[in-house]
Amino acid sequence: xxxxxxxxxxxxxxxxxxxxxxxxxRRQYIYLAVGLVVLFFLPFVLPESSQPVLVRTLIYGIMxxxxxxxxxxxxxxxxxxxxxxxxxxxxxxxLLTNFGxxxxxxxxxxxxxxxxxGVLIAYLCLRYKLAGSYFALATFAFAQMFLLLAQNLELVNxxxxxxxxxxxxxxWAMLQFGQDSxxxxxxxxxxxxxxxxxxxxxxxxxxxxxxxxxxxDPVAAESLGIPIMKYRLITVALSCAITSIAxxxxxxxxxxxxxxxxxxxxxxxxxxxxxxxxxxxxxxGPLIGxxxxxxxxxxVAAVVRNPPPFLEFxxxxxxxxVAIYAVLLIVIVVFLPKGIYGTIRERLRK
Amino acid sequence: MVGLTACSGGGASAGAGDTIAxxxxxxxxxxxxxxxxxxxxxxxxxxxxxxxxxxxxxxDGAQLELRDGDSQGSxxxxxxxxxxxxxxxxxxxVGTYQSDVTENVASxxxxxxxxxxxxxxxxxxxxxxGYENIFRIQPNASSMGQAGAETLAAxxxxxxVDVEKVAYxxxxxxxxxxxxEAFTEEAEAQGIEVVSTVSYPATNFSDATTQVKQALSADxxxxxxxxxxxxxxxxxxxxxxxxxxxxxxxxxxxxxxxxSSFPADAGAAATNVxxxxxxxxxxxxxxxxxxxxxxxxxxxxxxxxxxxxxxxVEVIAAGLEESGSADPEALRDAIANTSIEDPLLAFDGxxxxxxxxxxxxxxxxxxxxxxGEIEQVFPEEFATAELIFPARDQ
Numbered sequence: 001x002x003x004x005x006x007x008x009x010x011x012x013x014x015x016x017x018x019x020x021x022x023x024x025x026r027r028q029y030i031y032l033a034v035g036l037v038v039l040f041f042l043p044f045v046l047p048e049s050s051q052p053v054l055v056r057t058l059i060y061g062i063m064x065x066x067x068x069x070x071x072x073x074x075x076x077x078x079x080x081x082x083x084x085x086x087x088x089x090x091x092x093x094x095l096l097t098n099f100g101x102x103x104x105x106x107x108x109x110x111x112x113x114x115x116x117x118g119v120l121i122a123y124l125c126l127r128y129k130l131a132g133s134y135f136a137l138a139t140f141a142f143a144q145m146f147l148l149l150a151q152n153l154e155l156v157n158x159x160x161x162x163x164x165x166x167x168x169x170x171x172w173a174m175l176q177f178g179q180d181s182x183x184x185x186x187x188x189x190x191x192x193x194x195x196x197x198x199x200x201x202x203x204x205x206x207x208x209x210x211x212x213x214x215x216x217d218p219v220a221a222e223s224l225g226i227p228i229m230k231y232r233l234i235t236v237a238l239s240c241a242i243t244s245i246a247x248x249x250x251x252x253x254x255x256x257x258x259x260x261x262x263x264x265x266x267x268x269x270x271x272x273x274x275x276x277x278x279x280x281x282x283x284x285g286p287l288i289g290x291x292x293x294x295x296x297x298x299x300v301a302a303v304v305r306n307p308p309p310f311l312e313f314x315x316x317x318x319x320x321x322v323a324i325y326a327v328l329l330i331v332i333v334v335f336l337p338k339g340i341y342g343t344i345r346e347r348l349r350k
Numbered sequence: 351m352v353g354l355t356a357c358s359g360g361g362a363s364a365g366a367g368d369t370i371a372x373x374x375x376x377x378x379x380x381x382x383x384x385x386x387x388x389x390x391x392x393x394x395x396x397x398x399x400x401x402x403x404x405x406x407x408x409x410d411g412a413q414l415e416l417r418d419g420d421s422q423g424s425x426x427x428x429x430x431x432x433x434x435x436x437x438x439x440x441x442x443x444v445g446t447y448q449s450d451v452t453e454n455v456a457s458x459x460x461x462x463x464x465x466x467x468x469x470x471x472x473x474x475x476x477x478x479x480g481y482e483n484i485f486r487i488q489p490n491a492s493s494m495g496q497a498g499a500e501t502l503a504a505x506x507x508x509x510x511v512d513v514e515k516v517a518y519x520x521x522x523x524x525x526x527x528x529x530x531e532a533f534t535e536e537a538e539a540q541g542i543e544v545v546s547t548v549s550y551p552a553t554n555f556s557d558a559t560t561q562v563k564q565a566l567s568a569d570x571x572x573x574x575x576x577x578x579x580x581x582x583x584x585x586x587x588x589x590x591x592x593x594x595x596x597x598x599x600x601x602x603x604x605x606x607x608x609x610s611s612f613p614a615d616a617g618a619a620a621t622n623v624x625x626x627x628x629x630x631x632x633x634x635x636x637x638x639x640x641x642x643x644x645x646x647x648x649x650x651x652x653x654x655x656x657x658x659x660x661x662x663v664e665v666i667a668a669g670l671e672e673s674g675s676a677d678p679e680a681l682r683d684a685i686a687n688t689s690i691e692d693p694l695l696a697f698d699g700x701x702x703x704x705x706x707x708x709x710x711x712x713x714x715x716x717x718x719x720x721x722g723e724i725e726q727v728f729p730e731e732f733a734t735a736e737l738i739f740p741a742r743d744q
Contacts, residue, residue, distance in 0.1 A: 163475070
């Protein structure tokens, strides 16, 4: 693994190692390409009914990758990523239903808009020196504000939400296919790969290095002449744009978005939990976390429906996935505080 | 020719001695697990009854099988559960209790061309998408608001009491707003003035005194209420505490006022509270029998929501009998043309669907909480006890 270069804790200035940086990034890109090729063929080996689970896992993955940029690499813990997810989801829905704009374009507009919203929120928070849990609470408050706005704005149909009309036939331009189409899996897979590629590029770039330096010691970074606010806001913009794309895709896949689906608190935790389980501030952690959290409830539900003989007593028990989810979170926080991937990487290094 | 029709979703086929799968999507875990589980039990009991009576005759006695999906109360999980059930071979779906979850499940069913019978979900908008495979048994929000106003006027007339001014108290959100708007429109036509409309938040609502005071400040004759269980209990308690000079509390589509645990939970505050709602037909022998067996089997009373789930399964079974085929498209056409006499709910007539998929004869009746029991009081044909109106000591 790219030992020194990716280490967030090192005090040496990263730009001092240009050659190794280059190698490190290239290695990550190779991992990404291999992973992408393997995952591309996943729908061919899994049963048809697993498609919704795969898609949901990918959406979690994109959200977590976005959250991880701001909170993992940038050190600004966001508890309100629902705001950026929801802006993406609603931008797509409003532009499509009111103006017939293609979801692909709406996705980009939503990302830009969301980045703008994120930068504004982050600027306000950072300008008034909110840090740590206060920063997290402020982002949470902004997300709640968006929830209330969506519930009360006629433009977005208030609490009724927005339906995306069904089309009679498949359309790439309108991003709508038959329900079982593999395209619904491949598109978010490519979006996720792009989000990871952006993360790799960012982490190994100069702004990415600065951002990590600012996270580890803002005072030292500032004294070295790094413009703290600028690099923090760049990180926030990237993070929000990526999360927004997950939101736009959500709307296109589920064809319905309401205030609860876009802005509620559980959306924010959906972005956080995969990253925390996989490993905050690592490139692959959020993906591993999403792969654990995404299918968890379906896997548990499948076991409960047709339990193996030794688990017969579990037949028909509902809500078990929530209990397992909670236990898993506790176990990971206690025994693997750096997440699955983060801890494994650390062990390997020793 | 029977039994060789393949299901479009997963290739399951049905025929002599085979089983036909019906998918049920309800919130089986999470905050709504109580009612979701009860509805699932209601659907399961219907499947059991139909199988015991010989299955689907038109398909050589094919047996039904209920496969359940857990929406966990979330729209996206509901949709993925619906997709899973369809791809595993369900020929029809029932569900889902919540309007937003129903939106998603309905769109999944529509895209897969699998018929869905909505047991509970009130939002008008669900059926306004032009979906062809979706049917709803219960009345929608706006027709409940309208029927509520008509009933209130008719009730006043029957009892010889003038209802001129009402205050409306409803939960925030699509449900409360749409019922109250439809009520207000019809009330004006009936010569009832809505003197104040107050809404209260759907979450973190722990005391209704402020809102009830606000509603009472316009000096209404009747306080009309729309909401879910916990918040409506609070409203009833606040009215009791403030003890205003009104004719009564009248719920429309209230989640509490005709629930059998309401009289015990609200105590004195429940006395004579009225509720216009869709309701199981307490006067029907068939529904009495079902309720008795349900309580025996599952150890809790069968509320109207579960009766609707039972009814939804019956609608699908009737469709299967009529089409003689488990092919979802033939089934859809059969359900669209079906007519179910002797519905288990207190409706105006047989269950028949109009072109949008709404039940033409769905309507509301009035219940009243009397001496710890929920009685049907209006109109006369469904009455199990006499209407007490004015419902409060003046």
